[in-house]
Amino acid sequence: MPAPVVPMLNYFAYLFDGGHWSLAGEGIPDRLLQHIAYTLVTLAISAVIALPVGLFIGHTNRGAFLAINIGNAGRSLPTFGLLSLMVVLVGIGTLPVIVALVVLAVPPILASTYAGLRSVDRSAVDAAIGMGMRPIQVLFRAEVPMALPLIVSGLRSALLQVCATATVAAYVGLGGLGRLLIDGLSTNDYPQVFAGAVLVAVLAVLLDLLSAAVERAVVSPGVRERSVRRTRWRRARPDPTNEDAPTSPVGISG
Amino acid sequence: MIAYIQGNQARILSDLGQHVWLSLLPVLVGVVLALPAGYLTVRYRWLYQPVVNLGGILYSVPSLALFVVIPAIIPVGTLSPLNIVVALSVYSFALLARTVADALISVQGETTWAAAAMGFRPLRQLFGVELPMALPVMMAGLRVATVSNISLVSVGAIIGVGGLGDLFTRGLQLSYLAPIIVGIVLSVLLAAVCDSGIVLVQRWLTPWTRAGAR
Amino acid sequence: MITFDAVTKAFPGGNVAVDNLSLELPTGQITVFVGPSGCGKTTSLRMINRTIEPTSGTISIDGEDVTSQDAALLRRRIGYVIQHAGLFPHRTVADNIATVPLLNGVNKAQAREQARELLTRVGLDESLASRYPAQLSGGQQQRVGVARALAADPPVMLMDEPFSAVDPIVRDGLQREFLRLQSELGKTIAFVTHDIDEAIKLGDRVAIFREGGHLAQVGSPQDLLDDPADEFVADFVGRDRGFRALSFITAEKLEVEQVSAYVDRARGASLVLDDTGRPTGWSVDGQEVLRALPGTFTTRDALRLVTDLAITSPAGAAVRVDEAGVADGVVAHEAIARHLTALRRETER
Numbered sequence A: 001m002p003a004p005v006v007p008m009l010n011y012f013a014y015l016f017d018g019g020h021w022s023l024a025g026e027g028i029p030d031r032l033l034q035h036i037a038y039t040l041v042t043l044a045i046s047a048v049i050a051l052p053v054g055l056f057i058g059h060t061n062r063g064a065f066l067a068i069n070i071g072n073a074g075r076s077l078p079t080f081g082l083l084s085l086m087v088v089l090v091g092i093g094t095l096p097v098i099v100a101l102v103v104l105a106v107p108p109i110l111a112s113t114y115a116g117l118r119s120v121d122r123s124a125v126d127a128a129i130g131m132g133m134r135p136i137q138v139l140f141r142a143e144v145p146m147a148l149p150l151i152v153s154g155l156r157s158a159l160l161q162v163c164a165t166a167t168v169a170a171y172v173g174l175g176g177l178g179r180l181l182i183d184g185l186s187t188n189d190y191p192q193v194f195a196g197a198v199l200v201a202v203l204a205v206l207l208d209l210l211s212a213a214v215e216r217a218v219v220s221p222g223v224r225e226r227s228v229r230r231t232r233w234r235r236a237r238p239d240p241t242n243e244d245a246p247t248s249p250v251g252i253s254g
Numbered sequence B: 001m002i003a004y005i006q007g008n009q010a011r012i013l014s015d016l017g018q019h020v021w022l023s024l025l026p027v028l029v030g031v032v033l034a035l036p037a038g039y040l041t042v043r044y045r046w047l048y049q050p051v052v053n054l055g056g057i058l059y060s061v062p063s064l065a066l067f068v069v070i071p072a073i074i075p076v077g078t079l080s081p082l083n084i085v086v087a088l089s090v091y092s093f094a095l096l097a098r099t100v101a102d103a104l105i106s107v108q109g110e111t112t113w114a115a116a117a118m119g120f121r122p123l124r125q126l127f128g129v130e131l132p133m134a135l136p137v138m139m140a141g142l143r144v145a146t147v148s149n150i151s152l153v154s155v156g157a158i159i160g161v162g163g164l165g166d167l168f169t170r171g172l173q174l175s176y177l178a179p180i181i182v183g184i185v186l187s188v189l190l191a192a193v194c195d196s197g198i199v200l201v202q203r204w205l206t207p208w209t210r211a212g213a214r
Numbered sequence C: 001m002i003t004f005d006a007v008t009k010a011f012p013g014g015n016v017a018v019d020n021l022s023l024e025l026p027t028g029q030i031t032v033f034v035g036p037s038g039c040g041k042t043t044s045l046r047m048i049n050r051t052i053e054p055t056s057g058t059i060s061i062d063g064e065d066v067t068s069q070d071a072a073l074l075r076r077r078i079g080y081v082i083q084h085a086g087l088f089p090h091r092t093v094a095d096n097i098a099t100v101p102l103l104n105g106v107n108k109a110q111a112r113e114q115a116r117e118l119l120t121r122v123g124l125d126e127s128l129a130s131r132y133p134a135q136l137s138g139g140q141q142q143r144v145g146v147a148r149a150l151a152a153d154p155p156v157m158l159m160d161e162p163f164s165a166v167d168p169i170v171r172d173g174l175q176r177e178f179l180r181l182q183s184e185l186g187k188t189i190a191f192v193t194h195d196i197d198e199a200i201k202l203g204d205r206v207a208i209f210r211e212g213g214h215l216a217q218v219g220s221p222q223d224l225l226d227d228p229a230d231e232f233v234a235d236f237v238g239r240d241r242g243f244r245a246l247s248f249i250t251a252e253k254l255e256v257e258q259v260s261a262y263v264d265r266a267r268g269a270s271l272v273l274d275d276t277g278r279p280t281g282w283s284v285d286g287q288e289v290l291r292a293l294p295g296t297f298t299t300r301d302a303l304r305l306v307t308d309l310a311i312t313s314p315a316g317a318a319v320r321v322d323e324a325g326v327a328d329g330v331v332a333h334e335a336i337a338r339h340l341t342a343l344r345r346e347t348e349r
């Protein structure tokens, strides 16, 4: 079926209509703020759950099996399926959706935190202990800073995952930019669908760039991949020949 | 549950069939495009950063948004399965192009120098030495792309083409758990089967990676 | 002084890594633990700073049992250097060196200032202070590792194969620098290596370990070479131990021939000097093109060097020089052999 010939201008009709940008009521600004709020709150809850668990497993290497499998299982869970399951089980509402989003965001953070700690140079940890750091100092002054590139990459892929799945969640009643998209689809208002898609894409890209800036600020240049690529390229990534290791903690976001 | 499966066998199977090709065809497209693209970025290093940056941007666009803007960019109907295929191909390409480039860069070094010194011509060296050595890393990327695609296809159900996602929208409309659970289980199983399949192929292709393992 | 008293370490699973070890490491000296891989050297070393706890027996430093002290505080008073340096990749060189002072609560500015001084002390340029470890060569990293261990000025240092991962030329430089530092600092050092040459070169005392965590012999390097306790030690110090023993005899009493008189007729070689009397090379068979000297020696050098020079010289003879580098004698390898025979007669008598 060939696409209907729509003049370019029409695609942007909704987006560039000043009325939709009104700060009052449910305009674009309101949806945008909702979307950002859902995303950040979910990410924060997920990090609070996943980081301590990942740090514990990575530091003690107890339960490694768990971390690896949660990471792999998390990637293969169909996001839309999980949302549907949650809604049918608990009912329509913000809370069940947020729970589903958290369930999707925990695995990448957990798996990459674990992988990050395991990738840390053992001789540096050995030196840290030998120089008289206490266990908690070893963790936070040596292991975590060295693992930070992977930990942050897990957080960043969780961020994208949540932002994307929050869009899908409009289908089961969540607010946010996904509303424009879903409501537009149900009323056959393509300019509105297009506006929702463009806005959510721009938001996701901006969030990703922002998180990249945060990454630059918190990760030491000494362990940042690009600055040391020439000397340590191989060590910087998980060993692909080791099948027990997670293939890559970062997946397509959704 | 059993009753649901028995009563809807045909529909479940056709959803599954659609799911398979909607998720795997894009991987194939991604591989076919990413191999030359990855090679070019290694050959002409100045291409590397732009390709990685573009890939990163495409990658961060949410799937639902990509599904619905494709008709505005290329002439396909808003309900065409091609939307899904094109969108997932974009993701697969973005992921794999970078993986191929990184994998090829990582194997450059003494072995490739040795190969060049022994008189391999560039193309022969690429296919005979560099690609095989880069295979483990590339296969790891392939696994991620495949599994991610399989879990993403069902989002397409929102625009009417989503393989097993069809079971989710049905379950939502009927407020009925059985189709949703069937859909989730089949989707996860499909991902596991494909993932294991790639691992097996990789073992068969790269017997040397196990030679040193205990 | 560090004292091992009947120390045994059995790992879970029954693997006895160290078996009833009793040993003293004298204050201000370098004691080297040497032996084949897996014989318990690292385990012994790490029991000193309690990164491994012994199964039985006690280890004390200056009479105080290490287990009576808080482990972290104990470790901050003991310098620790390991094979791949184990530098923190996320910290600059200066902050790596400042690690222990910072743990001890020294303020940052002061600790960094001190780190710069330590850099020069271990023979590195101060400009490296703001680099990250990945931007240094292996040898430089190892020097930073030593500087980091010295930062809190600990009386005791533990060094586990610190120079094993660098190439031989760099290693030689590191070893020399290390001995120079030690002559200034006089630390009590436990040094682990699997390389008997390194042990002989660096150790004031050498403890040879054998498989199963047994101490095979302990003594000065000369003792071990002259008088190996058993077959294992004799084998470990090597068949060429006689040659190694020449490292401990200087060329002081070696008789030399006058330079002007030295013309080797058999080889047709004669020594060529420049205007100031320094040797420039050998002329062989009357050729104009000079053959290079492999080196020269002074009366303070060891016979091992002299022998080596004679063997590798195109004329079969080594050239002795005085403080100014002026050639003051020549000795052929036949003469060295006669000297050694005389020495042996002397010791046998």
Ligand SMILES: Nc1ncnc2c1ncn2[C@@H]1O[C@H](COP(=O)(O)OP(=O)(O)O)[C@@H](O)[C@H]1O
Residues within 6 Å of the ligand: C011, C012, C015, C016, C017, C036, C037, C038, C039, C040, C041, C042, C043, C044
């Ligand atoms: N953490 C450990 N658990 C079990 N066995 C160990 C452990 N560390 C070392 N060993 C064993 O103890 C023995 C001595 O090891 P080590 O002290 O490292 O030897 P060396 O430093 O002389 O090479 C070896 O057989 C080694 O396998």
Ligand SMILES: [Mg+2]
Residues within 6 Å of the ligand: C041, C042, C043
């Ligand atoms: Mg050892």
